[in-house]
Amino acid sequence: MKSKYDILVIGGGPAGALAAKTAAEAGNTVCLIEKRPAIGAPVRCAEGIGKDLLKEYVKPDPRWISADIERARIIAPNGTTISLEQDKAGNEVGYVLDRKIFDRELVWQAAEAGADVIVKTRATTPIMENGAVRGANIISIGTPGEILADVVIAADGVEAQFARRAGLDTTVPLRDMMSCAQYLMTDIDIDAGSTDFYLGNTIAPEGYLWIFPKGDRTANVGIGISGRRSRDGSRAKDYLDRFVAKNFPNGKMIEAIVGGVPVCRPLECTVADGLMVVGDAARVVDPITGGGIGNALFTGRLAGQVASDCIAAGDCSKGALMAYDTGWRNSKMGAAIERNYKVKEYFVTLDDAKLNTLADSIASASLKEFSVRAIIKELIKRNPKMILELKALRDALS
Amino acid sequence: MSTMLRINRDKCGYCGTCVAVCPEDALELIDAYLSLEGECIACGICARVCPLGALEVSNEE
Numbered sequence: 001m002k003s004k005y006d007i008l009v010i011g012g013g014p015a016g017a018l019a020a021k022t023a024a025e026a027g028n029t030v031c032l033i034e035k036r037p038a039i040g041a042p043v044r045c046a047e048g049i050g051k052d053l054l055k056e057y058v059k060p061d062p063r064w065i066s067a068d069i070e071r072a073r074i075i076a077p078n079g080t081t082i083s084l085e086q087d088k089a090g091n092e093v094g095y096v097l098d099r100k101i102f103d104r105e106l107v108w109q110a111a112e113a114g115a116d117v118i119v120k121t122r123a124t125t126p127i128m129e130n131g132a133v134r135g136a137n138i139i140s141i142g143t144p145g146e147i148l149a150d151v152v153i154a155a156d157g158v159e160a161q162f163a164r165r166a167g168l169d170t171t172v173p174l175r176d177m178m179s180c181a182q183y184l185m186t187d188i189d190i191d192a193g194s195t196d197f198y199l200g201n202t203i204a205p206e207g208y209l210w211i212f213p214k215g216d217r218t219a220n221v222g223i224g225i226s227g228r229r230s231r232d233g234s235r236a237k238d239y240l241d242r243f244v245a246k247n248f249p250n251g252k253m254i255e256a257i258v259g260g261v262p263v264c265r266p267l268e269c270t271v272a273d274g275l276m277v278v279g280d281a282a283r284v285v286d287p288i289t290g291g292g293i294g295n296a297l298f299t300g301r302l303a304g305q306v307a308s309d310c311i312a313a314g315d316c317s318k319g320a321l322m323a324y325d326t327g328w329r330n331s332k333m334g335a336a337i338e339r340n341y342k343v344k345e346y347f348v349t350l351d352d353a354k355l356n357t358l359a360d361s362i363a364s365a366s367l368k369e370f371s372v373r374a375i376i377k378e379l380i381k382r383n384p385k386m387i388l389e390l391k392a393l394r395d396a397l398s
Numbered sequence: 399m400s401t402m403l404r405i406n407r408d409k410c411g412y413c414g415t416c417v418a419v420c421p422e423d424a425l426e427l428i429d430a431y432l433s434l435e436g437e438c439i440a441c442g443i444c445a446r447v448c449p450l451g452a453l454e455v456s457n458e459e
């Protein structure tokens with residue numbers, strides 16, 4: 001292991017892998033460290049992603065695609081189902097990935113591009129010099145060490161401790177943390193071509209329950225609820241167990257995982273002198289869907305590009321790295337996060353009766369497009385009497 | 399160091415959710431081992447968010 005690189009990437013998830021690959025391809029010396037002993041495991045994800053989004057970063061490969069999805073269904077508390085079909089909507093729906101293989105493939109690509117990859121190696125604290133990040137103190141299989149770098153890219157996921165210790169506030173408010181549990185289940189009756197989202201305060205308060213197929217009779221069955229609704233007896237696992245007992249009493253669980261999805265607003269600023277923050281660590285998850293893979297890939301790649309430019313220009317100050325922050329904020333992704341945060345803030349106020357009314361109003365609609373935006377537009381169009389009530393949604397769209 | 403936080407490691411699914419909400423940056427997830435490394439103020443936020451209920455805080459307000 002060398003102890004000085006152009007770029008040090010902390011975390012081997014999708015964000016870190018894309019940052020490392022991009023920076024290595026640009027000719028930089030790059031080191032990626034991952035604290036876990038294995039990339040991609042355990043999986044902390046329902047593994048759903050839009051096809052178009054994925055294809056922008058990597059060529060789809062059957063080795064890490066578990067299922068091809070043709071429709072999505074949103075199921076209201078009273079059972080009303082809003083169905084979004086691929087052949088009716090203009091765009092494609094998505095894939096359910098196998099992230100154990102997918103994450104490895106991305107890190108493999110970074111390594112092939114020339115990046116050093118070191119596992120079971122944890123960044124503990126930033127090395128600071130005159131207020132600037134100059135590298136990281138690490139513990140590598142029990143041995144303390146230092147890695148210096150011109151730019152450190154923090155891709156350390158939901159925990160986001162590296163940026164925090166460099167002075168950025170990454171703490172997620174309790175109300176904006178989705179507390180999640182998921183079982184990979186087999187031997188269950190499902191529609192293998194549909195991703196299903198169940199809404200309702202008795203099913204998943206301020207969140208949703210999902211069934212994402214991984215094969216004919218296999219699926220990720222999981223749930224996310226708001227941290228503020230989580231307490232003894234009504235935690236994510238309790239809600240999930242109730243749903244599974246009722247709907248899949250004979251299903252078999254072959255994996256049980258938990259996790260947190262930050263659905264807060266992104267960090268106020270995602271750069272500092274010598275530091276960039278990407279993916280979940282930057283809090284760029286979509287606040288409505290909880291999807292973060294695509295945004296991790298996007299911010300990871302962009303950070304890799306901007307870091308390379310700054311190193312070539314010999315200026316890795318906050319001011320120079322700001323091109324990354326403004327870049328993602330002004331992107332389609334940045335705008336969608338801002339809009340969907342407002343949409344989420346509206347939806348968490350709804351009781352089951354209102355959710356039912358809204359679902360009933362658009363259940364028969366044939367949506368032209370497969371997106372949060374299209375659903376919101378249809379809701380506004382079909383509920384003229386709720387014009388005041390839906391003002392928050394209208395404002396979010398404008 | 400405070401001993402007001404109890405970690406039930408038989409329950410913990412080592413997901414790091416508690417780490418991200420702790421206002422004091424007191425928790426650290428070392429692979430599969432959650433550890434209290436910093437000063438805990440017993441605010442109870444971590445115990446609330448845990449999907450499994452693996453944390454217990456006494457003196458919770």
Ligand SMILES: Cc1cc2nc3c(=O)[nH]c(=O)nc-3n(C[C@H](O)[C@H](O)[C@H](O)COP(=O)(O)OP(=O)(O)OC[C@H]3O[C@@H](n4cnc5c(N)ncnc54)[C@H](O)[C@@H]3O)c2cc1C
Pocket residue numbers: 010011012013014015016033034035036040044045046047048049121122123124155156157158159160161162180181182222258259260261278279280281285290291292293294296
């Ligand atoms: C239950 C659940 C379901 C989800 N479902 C979906 C979904 O269906 N679709 C979707 O798009 N998104 C989903 N997400 C979100 C998605 O998993 C994340 O947004 C995505 O993994 C973020 O990628 P990342 O690279 O930023 O972080 P991560 O994938 O979390 O990677 C961060 C890595 O950094 C490592 N690390 C942390 N600290 C250190 C350190 N100090 N030193 C070294 N390494 C460190 C971690 O071990 C980890 O491997 C879900 C999340 C959860 C919890």
Ligand code: SF4
Pocket residue numbers: 258409410411412413414415416417427432447448449450451452453
């Ligand atoms: S939130 Fe719960 S399961 Fe996750 S690491 Fe913390 S104590 Fe363990």
Ligand code: SF4
Pocket residue numbers: 403419420421422423424425437438439440441442443444445455
């Ligand atoms: S009780 Fe509060 S301060 Fe203590 S570890 Fe939990 S979140 Fe952190």
